[in-house]
Amino acid sequence: MPELPEVETYRRLLDELLVPQTLVAFEVLDAHVLATPEDELRHALVGTTVTGTRRLGKNCFLELSTGQVLALHFGMTGDVGAYRHDHDRPRFTRVAFHLSNGLRVAFIDPRKFGRIRLAASQEEFSKAKKLGPDALAITAAQLQQALSKRKQAIKPLLLDQAITAGLGNWIVDEVLFQARIHPERPANSLSIEHFNALYNAVQLVLTTAIEHEAVYRYFPASFLIHAREWDISSTPETTNHLNCPIHSDTIIDKTYVGGRATYTCPVCQPPYNH
Structure with missing residues (x-):
């Protein structure tokens, strides 16, 4: 299971790949990982820019130019990857974010226990999930x-x-x-x-x-x-x-x-x- 160190590694990669790119398409190959309806996610994501990334515990957040955040939880087997063409798409890609620079970022999850959720803010998400302080930040x-x-x-x-x-x-x-x-x-x-x-x-x-x-x-x-x-x-x-x-x-x-x-x-x- 991806733990805090793995998720921090994913966050750093996503920061390199996504910031400050504009999302031009939201491709869903398997809706099992969506905790927010697909149409709502597509409406919120397409045309927005990823302005930053954050992490709390095992959750990674994409900060959007609208002020909302996209929360990524990697479940038991989640991972991320990047590709440009369909024939290079990683196996078990469930969702792909198409970027304005031509790159596609894959949310990979063989066992489909990961979740993608839209939230008004990281603070709202944390409150709803009753998460304590991040283990790296707690005193x-x-x-x-x-x-x-x-x-x-x-x-x-x-x-x-x-x-x-x-x-x-x-x-x-x-x-x-x-x-x-x-x-x-x-x-x-x-x-x-x-x-x-x-x-x-x-x-x-x-x-x-x-x-x-x-x-x-x-x-x-x-x-x-x-x-x-x-x-x-x-x-x-x-x-x-x-x-x-x-x-x-x-x-x-x-x-x-x-x-x-x-x-x-x-x-x-x-x-x-x-």
């Missing part, structure tokens, strides 16, 4: 204010997009590993030092992932993601394990927290004892 104080009175386990709370937008499952595992916090630890048991460590880990993980365009094999050896990817690549006939990058003699545990697969180091992230 340690905001994290503490939002979480310090919650009795729930910290991992499901970090996954709650109403608390902070953009943290997905592998990112939260990595953040908690880097912060040395067990995913089942109650949020209200965390100290100021823990919240500072949590904030620093969010910044480290997201900026690293964006820097490497979410290509995980290029991440530092000190990242837990390598153990996670190793396990995910296992076949039913084999069980792959990888040791903690900090404690080389300790095998990473795989459990489920809040119904989500969760990877932890039992030494770096000891269970919380009251």
Whole structure:
């Protein structure tokens, strides 16, 4: 699933391709991804200029010269691409934006879980979707204010997009590993030092992932993601394990927290004892 780092990579590409181009046609090849009626989208888009791009969490926004925004959510398998002729159109293109310079920008989505929606503004969209502050913009104080009175386990709370937008499952595992916090630890048991460590880990993980365009094999050896990817690549006939990058003699545990697969180091992230 495209997470915040992937979406930021898409946003930067869309910014290069679309700004400041005028949309001359809106081609719909599969309306499953449209959350706004096709005719309404075409009327709003054709003839307008894309003036900028923004991102909040896993959502990307195209700012239009009318003042409206087009919100793009990439679902499980969404991507973007560019082409000029039909025979070069990427497979699984669901929507194509035709630009005044002759280029076409594709919204690609094999599984069709992505969504394209027109909104009056990013703020209106965020309010309707009940999205919290972007994970890259949230402060340690905001994290503490939002979480310090919650009795729930910290991992499901970090996954709650109403608390902070953009943290997905592998990112939260990595953040908690880097912060040395067990995913089942109650949020209200965390100290100021823990919240500072949590904030620093969010910044480290997201900026690293964006820097490497979410290509995980290029991440530092000190990242837990390598153990996670190793396990995910296992076949039913084999069980792959990888040791903690900090404690080389300790095998990473795989459990489920809040119904989500969760990877932890039992030494770096000891269970919380009251």
